[in-house]
Amino acid sequence: MTETPPQTRRLAWVAIRAEEAAVRRARAAAARQAVPPAEHTPPRPTLTVIVCAYTMDRWDDLSAALASIRAQDEPPAETILVADHCHELATRATREFTDITVLRNRGRRGLSGARNTGVEGAHGEIVAFLDDDAVAEPDWTMRLLDGYTDPKVLGVGGRIRPNWDTGRPAWFPAEFDWVVGCTYRGMPEHAAPVRNLIGANMSFRRGVLLDIGGFRTDLGRVGTRPLGCEETELCIRAAARHRGGTLGYQPAAVVRHRVPAARTTWRYFRARCWAEGLSKAAVSRHTGTDTALASERSYLASTIPRALVRPFAPDAAPPKATIPALALGVLTTALGYATGRLRGLGHEPLPTAAALAFRAFGLLALPVAALLWVLAMRMPVAVDRMGGLGLLDVLPVLYWCALGLLTAGFAATLLDRAARAPRYALYTAALVTMLHATPAVLYEHLRYAWAWKHVEVVDQFLRTGETLPHAGELAPYHQWPGFFAAAAAVVRGIGVHDALTLATWSPLAFDLLLIGPLVLLYRTLTRNRRIVWTAVWIYFGTAWVGQDYFAPQTFAFVLYVSILALVLDRDRRPLATLTLCAPLVLAVVTAHQLTPLMLVVAAGTLACSRAHRRVALPLLALTAVAVPAWDLTVARPFVFDQLGTSWSQFGEFEANAHAGMVDLGTAEPGQVLVARVDRALTAGVVLLAATALIRCPRLRRSPATLLAIAPLPLLAAGAYGGEIIFRVYLFALPAVAFLIASWLAPLFGDRRRPRPRAVLLPVVFALLLTGFVFGYYGKERQNHFADGEIAARQWLATVSAPGDLIVAATNNFPGAYADYERQQHRWFAMETSTLREGVVRDPVAGLTALADEYAGSTAYLFLTAGQRAECEQTGLLPAGALERMDRTLSAAPRFTLLLRDRDAVIYRIDPSTASTGTAPPQAAPIRDAPTRNGPRR
Numbered sequence: 001m002t003e004t005p006p007q008t009r010r011l012a013w014v015a016i017r018a019e020e021a022a023v024r025r026a027r028a029a030a031a032r033q034a035v036p037p038a039e040h041t042p043p044r045p046t047l048t049v050i051v052c053a054y055t056m057d058r059w060d061d062l063s064a065a066l067a068s069i070r071a072q073d074e075p076p077a078e079t080i081l082v083a084d085h086c087h088e089l090a091t092r093a094t095r096e097f098t099d100i101t102v103l104r105n106r107g108r109r110g111l112s113g114a115r116n117t118g119v120e121g122a123h124g125e126i127v128a129f130l131d132d133d134a135v136a137e138p139d140w141t142m143r144l145l146d147g148y149t150d151p152k153v154l155g156v157g158g159r160i161r162p163n164w165d166t167g168r169p170a171w172f173p174a175e176f177d178w179v180v181g182c183t184y185r186g187m188p189e190h191a192a193p194v195r196n197l198i199g200a201n202m203s204f205r206r207g208v209l210l211d212i213g214g215f216r217t218d219l220g221r222v223g224t225r226p227l228g229c230e231e232t233e234l235c236i237r238a239a240a241r242h243r244g245g246t247l248g249y250q251p252a253a254v255v256r257h258r259v260p261a262a263r264t265t266w267r268y269f270r271a272r273c274w275a276e277g278l279s280k281a282a283v284s285r286h287t288g289t290d291t292a293l294a295s296e297r298s299y300l301a302s303t304i305p306r307a308l309v310r311p312f313a314p315d316a317a318p319p320k321a322t323i324p325a326l327a328l329g330v331l332t333t334a335l336g337y338a339t340g341r342l343r344g345l346g347h348e349p350l351p352t353a354a355a356l357a358f359r360a361f362g363l364l365a366l367p368v369a370a371l372l373w374v375l376a377m378r379m380p381v382a383v384d385r386m387g388g389l390g391l392l393d394v395l396p397v398l399y400w401c402a403l404g405l406l407t408a409g410f411a412a413t414l415l416d417r418a419a420r421a422p423r424y425a426l427y428t429a430a431l432v433t434m435l436h437a438t439p440a441v442l443y444e445h446l447r448y449a450w451a452w453k454h455v456e457v458v459d460q461f462l463r464t465g466e467t468l469p470h471a472g473e474l475a476p477y478h479q480w481p482g483f484f485a486a487a488a489a490v491v492r493g494i495g496v497h498d499a500l501t502l503a504t505w506s507p508l509a510f511d512l513l514l515i516g517p518l519v520l521l522y523r524t525l526t527r528n529r530r531i532v533w534t535a536v537w538i539y540f541g542t543a544w545v546g547q548d549y550f551a552p553q554t555f556a557f558v559l560y561v562s563i564l565a566l567v568l569d570r571d572r573r574p575l576a577t578l579t580l581c582a583p584l585v586l587a588v589v590t591a592h593q594l595t596p597l598m599l600v601v602a603a604g605t606l607a608c609s610r611a612h613r614r615v616a617l618p619l620l621a622l623t624a625v626a627v628p629a630w631d632l633t634v635a636r637p638f639v640f641d642q643l644g645t646s647w648s649q650f651g652e653f654e655a656n657a658h659a660g661m662v663d664l665g666t667a668e669p670g671q672v673l674v675a676r677v678d679r680a681l682t683a684g685v686v687l688l689a690a691t692a693l694i695r696c697p698r699l700r701r702s703p704a705t706l707l708a709i710a711p712l713p714l715l716a717a718g719a720y721g722g723e724i725i726f727r728v729y730l731f732a733l734p735a736v737a738f739l740i741a742s743w744l745a746p747l748f749g750d751r752r753r754p755r756p757r758a759v760l761l762p763v764v765f766a767l768l769l770t771g772f773v774f775g776y777y778g779k780e781r782q783n784h785f786a787d788g789e790i791a792a793r794q795w796l797a798t799v800s801a802p803g804d805l806i807v808a809a810t811n812n813f814p815g816a817y818a819d820y821e822r823q824q825h826r827w828f829a830m831e832t833s834t835l836r837e838g839v840v841r842d843p844v845a846g847l848t849a850l851a852d853e854y855a856g857s858t859a860y861l862f863l864t865a866g867q868r869a870e871c872e873q874t875g876l877l878p879a880g881a882l883e884r885m886d887r888t889l890s891a892a893p894r895f896t897l898l899l900r901d902r903d904a905v906i907y908r909i910d911p912s913t914a915s916t917g918t919a920p921p922q923a924a925p926i927r928d929a930p931t932r933n934g935p936r937r
Contacts, residue, residue: 047145048126049127050119054086065133066100069136077124083102116214128203153247158254159251181257191250195295196231208238208241213528232283241571274336275336278339308323389774407765411762414533415758447504451550452817454551486591556588563581563599589626602707603617677770681774681775692743715728805826805851809876810876812864843884
């Protein structure tokens with residue numbers, strides 16, 4: 001009579017158990033209908049079962065495994081089959097198993113890569129793993145889920161019983177059932193915490209696996225590679241990451257693991273023991289010897305001695321034939337471990353020629369790019385000849401070569417698995433230096449009019465040592481004085497007379513300082529250093545809005561990112577986190593108007609996440625108290641003055657978003673191109689982030705997603721002087737950069753040979769940087785100030801007196817707010833359209849009417865190249881309007897020309913009434929354009 005094949009017996013067994021399970025489910029349903037549900041019973045977590053398969057040779061075993069899942073008393077919410085780089089298997093499984101989800105391994109070939117793919121595609125709160133040659137008892141899923149009643153439980157594993165095809169060999173000791181992937185004698189007989197779970201029957205909270213980055217793909221068996229123990233390393237890493245968490249062993253959750261005849265030989269026994277020793281050596285390299293061998297010491301000290309004496313007991317169950325196997329197994333495993341330590345297993349494998357080439361390029365590109373940048377900065381650059389594209393018109397080719405080489409070198413470094421954090425940090429520091437030190441090196445004076453304005457506020461603090469309750473346009477700076485008081489203290493501390501030097505290099509200093517908080521923030525979201533540094537690179541390559549100059553916003557933003565990094569770090573106790581955050585929160589509240597509101601929104605958003613609620617809620621309470629306490633006391637005059645404007649803008653999303661955008665119909669062609677590239681870059685960043693969320697479902701549960709959308713409600717709060725859309729982009733960018741970096745992570749590759757599609761990395765980086773340089777450098781014609789403008793403003797300061805009126809087209813010139821506590825200012829092109837159009841149409845009448853509003857004050861008209869550039873580039877005034885105004889005023893009777901050169905012109909507007917007895921200032925001789933406006937370095 002022919003013997004029934006083992007596969008047929010297993011399928012028949014599963015069918016019988018399926019019928020029994022159906023009967024039990026029917027009885028349980030009837031019982032539930034008869035008994036009312038208990039109140040306050042927490043819902044059961046959803047479960048996804050993942051089965052990984054490698055070859056068509058075990059199709060019958062796979063069918064039996066899936067049938068046992070269908071036969072569960074408590075069916076899982078989802079079953080996923082991952083085909084490990086086997087096209088035939090994936091195709092057939094998709095066709096025949098219509099009730100399950102079939103995925104193809106998107107990671108590295110092997111069990112770890114397949115499991116990670118399954119975890120990424122799962123939707124259940126709990127993920128359970130079942131081998132493709134194992135079948136589960138009908139109550140398996142129910143027993144596993146019972147172990148998750150305690151929220152501290154990270155994972156639960158069950159008993160694995162061997163299902164021998166040919167029966168257990170007489171010499172095979174039960175203490176070595178781990179050789180065939182089963183529960184061995186010596187493990188607990190009842191539910192108990194354990195160090196690690198066994199792969200054929202284990203489950204984890206999905207959030208834990210995502211948080212720690214999944215299974216290591218450099219461990220685990222692939223083909224003939226003997227290394228394993230990837231489950232051990234993962235369990236140790238999970239316990240270290242989630243302190244206080246436990247891993248539970250539940251013997252009642254049983255699966256039966258097939259043991260074919262090929263695994264019952266002495267040869268297989270010796271090979272598997274040898275491989276286990278090698279694997280433990282590799283794990284110890286990653287986790288440390290004490291942790292990696294903690295259970296093994298107990299095994300050798302207790303389990304093995306008992307196994308050696310048990311055959312000699314009066315009621316001996318195991319035969320004496322197991323003694324040679326016990327001795328051979330221990331000796332072979334120990335020799336394998338010693339060999340693995342000597343061979344350095346667990347270290348990175350020897351790189352291929354391609355990997356060596358990438359490594360060499362990544363090492364050499366950085367110093368070569370730095371050298372090219374230094375040479376470019378030593379070349380003559382005619383910054384006074386900038387056109388519609390700003391610095392893009394005049395930067396030398398060497399600069400672009402340096403930036404391109406640096407980008408390619410960073411991409412190559414990402415493909416080098418041996419690269420460490422210092423190299424990434426040097427690349428990022430070089431990028432920040434090239435982008436933000438270039439204007440400081442090329443210009444002789446501080447760039448950007450608002451930076452000059454903030455310097456003048458600091459100078460006022462240095463002069464008077466007090467705030468001004470009524471400073472007009474600059475009132476917010478005195479009602480949120482934290483940044484300026486701190487800057488004044490630094491100026492006094494370093495012994496200089498003003499803040500100009502501090503302001504000149506502040507963009508570089510602030511951006512270099514921001515690297516640290518960004519890295520800390522991203523490390524709370526992932527342990528993958530390549531994702532961390534890619535996100536940092538993307539942030540600096542897309543932060544085109546220019547909010548990094550000498551300003552309260554820059555100071556507050558660095559603190560804002562630091563606070564987020566502290567809040568998201570769950571390795572610190574909540575009280576310690578709040579202690580560190582409190583002074584930072586108070587500094588933000590006293591330094592800026594908008595950032596504290598963003599901090600309230602971000603804290604409230606994070607409070608919606610259970611994982612961060614313990615810290616986010618107290619932070620929200622602290623900030624929600626500090627902000628109104630400050631706004632309703634120190635900042636009360638400004639807040640109440642702005643209530644009407646804010647209320648009228650509240651809820652106007654579209655109007656607020658468009659308030660600060662360039663009018664493409666009136667701007668000059670170069671600025672139209674710059675504006676379009678800016679918008680394309682912003683749209684591209686948003687599109688990449690949205691694609692990341694669509695293609696990577698696990699990112700939707702990341703705090704980065706919450707932080708990316710948290711700034712959007714600010715659009716409803718008001719236009720914030722036309723800048724709210726740029727501030728929303730700025731606050732969302734750190735989180736958005738992380739989402740994009742996570743989506744790009746598969747391009748890095750985790751194999752020894754870089755993937756061909758990795759060429760997309762430098763392409764993406766180059767496109768993002770192209771958008772950045774347009775947005776950041778494209779407006780430099782109006783941000784750069786020549787010597788003549790500086791000298792003319794200094795001369796005006798000497799001839800004007802307290803109480804005088806300074807009239808200009810815009811405030812885009814250095815010293816626009818010099819002595820603002822004693823002098824008055826009007827910017828006619830930035831006021832109402834009626835005033836602006838009236839001055840352009842009839843400069844004499846318009847300006848004299850404006851000056852006559854200030855009876856008893858001497859009025860000065862100050863026009864500069866910076867004002868002309870801003871008016872022409874933004875379309876604020878018609879092209880050539882200021883030149884025509886100058887020609888008209890030169891012949892007007894009430895306008896006395898005091899100074900003219902290539903960069904500035906100054907008129908005194910004489911009063912319309914009789915003189916008060918004070919002689920007006922004498923006119924200075926008209927000067928020609930200074931010769932020092934040539935090329936600068």
